[in-house]
Amino acid sequence: MQLNALCKVCGLTKKAVEYYVDQQLVRPQVLQNGYRDFSQQDAELLKKVAILRRLGLSVQTIRTVFLQDPQTALQQVTQQKAAHLAVEQERLSLLRSLADTQDWDAIRQQLDIAEKKQAILFRLLNAFPGCYGNYLRLHFAKFLDLPIESIEQQQAFETVVHYLDNVDFTLSPDLRDYLEQAARVLDQQAEEKIAANMEGIINDPEAYLAEHKDELDAYLVYKTSEAHKDSPACRLQEQLHQLHQQKGYYDVFLPAMKRLSPSYAAYCQGLEAANQVFLQHYPNASL
Numbered sequence: 001m002q003l004n005a006l007c008k009v010c011g012l013t014k015k016a017v018e019y020y021v022d023q024q025l026v027r028p029q030v031l032q033n034g035y036r037d038f039s040q041q042d043a044e045l046l047k048k049v050a051i052l053r054r055l056g057l058s059v060q061t062i063r064t065v066f067l068q069d070p071q072t073a074l075q076q077v078t079q080q081k082a083a084h085l086a087v088e089q090e091r092l093s094l095l096r097s098l099a100d101t102q103d104w105d106a107i108r109q110q111l112d113i114a115e116k117k118q119a120i121l122f123r124l125l126n127a128f129p130g131c132y133g134n135y136l137r138l139h140f141a142k143f144l145d146l147p148i149e150s151i152e153q154q155q156a157f158e159t160v161v162h163y164l165d166n167v168d169f170t171l172s173p174d175l176r177d178y179l180e181q182a183a184r185v186l187d188q189q190a191e192e193k194i195a196a197n198m199e200g201i202i203n204d205p206e207a208y209l210a211e212h213k214d215e216l217d218a219y220l221v222y223k224t225s226e227a228h229k230d231s232p233a234c235r236l237q238e239q240l241h242q243l244h245q246q247k248g249y250y251d252v253f254l255p256a257m258k259r260l261s262p263s264y265a266a267y268c269q270g271l272e273a274a275n276q277v278f279l280q281h282y283p284n285a286s287l
Helices: 001-011 014-024 041-053 059-067 068-100 104-127 132-141 152-168 173-181 188-203 205-211 212-223 233-247 249-260 260-280
Strands: none
Touching: 001 014, 001 041, 014 041, 041 059, 059 068, 068 104, 068 132, 104 132, 104 152, 132 173, 152 249, 173 233, 188 205, 188 260, 205 233, 205 260, 233 249, 249 260
């Protein structure tokens, strides 16, 4: 079909179509008379482009979406958008506070905290694959709402940033596919529920174990079964653990996070104490 017909089918202006052609999102056939002939496939693609543009995606992001598996790519874009939205909401909150208080020094200090926090959170999202990176972003966010006041904290911050900028955390293709499939069903509420469960374990491990005894017993039986050992979930857990060991996650990243954030250091102490209680009930397991 020619340009006029294409525009009617896609609901786009001629200028928009020309731009997407220049950006090579579509490559129509050029006829001998110089006219471009757009296929039905071109039309369907441009309909999708129009939707993604209305959703606020850049042309570069759209190109990335169509170069990958669209469902997986859009899941990643959704996580990034959520992270950016959280930043904008935090800035809006600070702007409202500034309008109310006119306390410029206090807002500057809070901006410093927020910017360093986001520097780490975006790197977590980019350094680790799929929903795992998003889980880590949500997990560590609550420990980063604090000023960096000491030289040790500043050095720890620089260590964390350097680590996340340079770590190569690549899963095997089959497990990356499995993780990406999990991302399609594991939304932010589910990830926040996981974090809430960990808080419950730390705050009162005895009460948590008593309340969830049947679930834990069933899970531990399944964890030792052949079905679990042969499952992608088990292989993913093992590969994550291996990569954590090989890539310095345990030896570099986590110790730096503890030096950076007193609240995270306290959380780890609580987790270790809860693990000791857990081992008293289940000697052959650990949190």
